[in-house]
Amino acid sequence: MQILTGLSNAASLFLVASGLSIIFGVTRIVNFAHGSFYMLGAYLALTIANYPIAGRIGDTLTGFALSVMAAAAVVAILGAIIEMTVLRRIYRAPELFQLAATFGIVLIVQDVALAVWGPFDVLGPRAPGLDGAVAIGGHYIPEYDLALVALAPLVLAGLWLLFYRTRWGIIVRGATEDREIVAALGVNQTWIFTGVFALGSFLAGLGGAVRVPREPVSLLMDLNIIAEVFVVVVVGGMGSILGSFLAAVLIGQLKVFGILILPEITLVLVFLVMMVVLVLRPQGLMGRPEPTAHGGGHGEERPLAPAGPRLRLVLFAVAAMLLMLPVVADRFTLVLMTEILIFALFAASLHFIMGGGGMVSFGHAAYFGLGAYGAGLAVVHLAAPMEVALVLAPLLSGAGGLLFGWFCVRLSGVYLAMLSLAFAQITWSIALQWHAVTGGDDGLVGVWPSAWASQPAAYYYLTLALCGSGVLSLRRLFFTPFGMALRAGRDSPLRADAVGIDVRRQQWLAFAIAGAMAGLAGGLYAFSKGSVFPDELAIPRSVDALLMVLLGGVQTLSGPIVGAFAFVGLEDWLARLAYWRLILGLAIVGICVLMPKGVVGAAVDLTGDRDRPPAS
Numbered sequence: 001m002q003i004l005t006g007l008s009n010a011a012s013l014f015l016v017a018s019g020l021s022i023i024f025g026v027t028r029i030v031n032f033a034h035g036s037f038y039m040l041g042a043y044l045a046l047t048i049a050n051y052p053i054a055g056r057i058g059d060t061l062t063g064f065a066l067s068v069m070a071a072a073a074v075v076a077i078l079g080a081i082i083e084m085t086v087l088r089r090i091y092r093a094p095e096l097f098q099l100a101a102t103f104g105i106v107l108i109v110q111d112v113a114l115a116v117w118g119p120f121d122v123l124g125p126r127a128p129g130l131d132g133a134v135a136i137g138g139h140y141i142p143e144y145d146l147a148l149v150a151l152a153p154l155v156l157a158g159l160w161l162l163f164y165r166t167r168w169g170i171i172v173r174g175a176t177e178d179r180e181i182v183a184a185l186g187v188n189q190t191w192i193f194t195g196v197f198a199l200g201s202f203l204a205g206l207g208g209a210v211r212v213p214r215e216p217v218s219l220l221m222d223l224n225i226i227a228e229v230f231v232v233v234v235v236g237g238m239g240s241i242l243g244s245f246l247a248a249v250l251i252g253q254l255k256v257f258g259i260l261i262l263p264e265i266t267l268v269l270v271f272l273v274m275m276v277v278l279v280l281r282p283q284g285l286m287g288r289p290e291p292t293a294h295g296g297g298h299g300e301e302r303p304l305a306p307a308g309p310r311l312r313l314v315l316f317a318v319a320a321m322l323l324m325l326p327v328v329a330d331r332f333t334l335v336l337m338t339e340i341l342i343f344a345l346f347a348a349s350l351h352f353i354m355g356g357g358g359m360v361s362f363g364h365a366a367y368f369g370l371g372a373y374g375a376g377l378a379v380v381h382l383a384a385p386m387e388v389a390l391v392l393a394p395l396l397s398g399a400g401g402l403l404f405g406w407f408c409v410r411l412s413g414v415y416l417a418m419l420s421l422a423f424a425q426i427t428w429s430i431a432l433q434w435h436a437v438t439g440g441d442d443g444l445v446g447v448w449p450s451a452w453a454s455q456p457a458a459y460y461y462l463t464l465a466l467c468g469s470g471v472l473s474l475r476r477l478f479f480t481p482f483g484m485a486l487r488a489g490r491d492s493p494l495r496a497d498a499v500g501i502d503v504r505r506q507q508w509l510a511f512a513i514a515g516a517m518a519g520l521a522g523g524l525y526a527f528s529k530g531s532v533f534p535d536e537l538a539i540p541r542s543v544d545a546l547l548m549v550l551l552g553g554v555q556t557l558s559g560p561i562v563g564a565f566a567f568v569g570l571e572d573w574l575a576r577l578a579y580w581r582l583i584l585g586l587a588i589v590g591i592c593v594l595m596p597k598g599v600v601g602a603a604v605d606l607t608g609d610r611d612r613p614p615a616s
Helices: 002-029 034-049 061-083 095-119 142-162 167-177 177-182 189-209 223-237 242-260 265-281 309-328 331-355 366-380 386-408 413-432 456-477 481-492 495-498 503-529 538-553 559-574 578-595 598-607
Strands: 133-134 140-141
Touching: 002 034, 002 142, 002 177, 002 189, 002 223, 002 242, 034 061, 034 189, 034 223, 061 142, 061 189, 095 133, 095 223, 095 538, 095 578, 133 142, 140 142, 140 386, 142 242, 167 177, 167 189, 167 265, 167 309, 177 189, 189 265, 189 598, 223 331, 223 413, 223 538, 242 265, 265 413, 265 538, 265 559, 309 331, 331 503, 331 559, 366 413, 366 538, 366 598, 386 413, 386 503, 413 538, 456 503, 481 495, 495 503, 495 578, 538 578, 559 578, 559 598, 578 598
Parallel strands: none
Antiparallel strands: 133 140
16 A cells, blocks of 8 residues: 555655656756646636636546646646747856746746736536545555556657657657757757756646645645655666666655655655765666756856955945945834845855856755754853853854765765755754754744844944955955865866865865855854744755856856845835835846846946956
């Protein structure tokens, strides 16, 4: 019974994961919007099945099957439109901007679904003719679950025939192996990408549509599924459909048996599996090692240089304005600016390993959350004052950076990013389930500043001093021998190694420094809110940091600061509106399409004031 239940869960997971794997294999896009396509497939199947034509379309098994396929087809069309109107315009931009654009699409789809279908969970109809149960060994399993178990191998066989027995499939496999050679042979890659994205979206929509009889349809379906889908794709091997099938079966079985054997680690189990696979076999069960180049490029690297006279003048003016702010600002503005300063340090810490070390982290919230919990635990369990807690916060998060970074620096590219995500999710799971220490969902409350810093103006000045010092320290590190060695390892690891630079050690130390700075930001955030919750370790917090860095500009030192001010300020202003996610998502997509170097990078290009290294 447990095996069959695990297989039925694995079936829909495989459908969604295979679509994401196909998209990544050809386009190299880590598509955050894939969960949104899954959610849309469920909503559309529900709507079509309930449409009144001589009763309801879904009242018969044939009608239900048609509603499922029609929903998947509509999602495929939507996916093709998104690829043609958004992603096609930024294929030549850095790959991370494509990731940011897909997250903007997530926000847009969220509010569109809210406007069309409402905020409440909706129960879908049972599949006619498959609404009974089959007795197996004295127990009963739903017929629909058995149908899903049969569906997954059929889809796998269909995909195998498509990719190995059709000309289009052979071209797609060629593009997966070497896009430059395929282009040199005269193949129009533009339409290949569109077709692949439509196929992947179809599979995601199909995965969502077949879930309608098994679970309520809700606005949380997208984020609930995307983490597991990433796990399946990484464990199976990026770009491998058979690997996705095997990994989905493995994850499905681990989940159902984990609930029986070790229910307390159910949340963390799948991420432990991903961590072990990435450490032992980074390319996954059936994947191949990441190619060194994918075509499309990352754009020209902007050389970094110390601040020139004009930039110094701007920095002094900004510093003066920030120092004078409590004199003219009200309480709300001070609280908001305190939060912006905290997130500026958080974004700068991520930029330190991304811009300086070329290491992308999807789990930077782990260090922010560790710092917040370090401060919270010190206050709640040790009765420590704020001053001591703010020392312990970066120490704990820096230790986390040393531990996680030791494993992460052995990988590169998307595999490093996924391993960082696994560590963050493991940390989040521990915080969520270790109720006796962390408070679980109830969090840690009563984390208040000392009496001298309890007023908004005083705490603002404390935050300004600590965050400003942290940002300036990170900026200064870029131009020390350590920072230059780190950038050398980013630009050419082989040459750096040849001249005696221990690239991994430099990157490992960078992880620890970035973790400590993110933890300081987390500790300040805990005292600003008076509480700590597991959300500070969750995926959305990591995505926030990525968006701040990307929107400001990865290739500029001021980018993460400007990105933090823009993102947090815009989010706060839009949160007062009914459909703020829609507007924010449109803004993110617009910036990614129109300013692929970020706000600061676009401003520098517009003025022609490109930073240059000082003359030797």
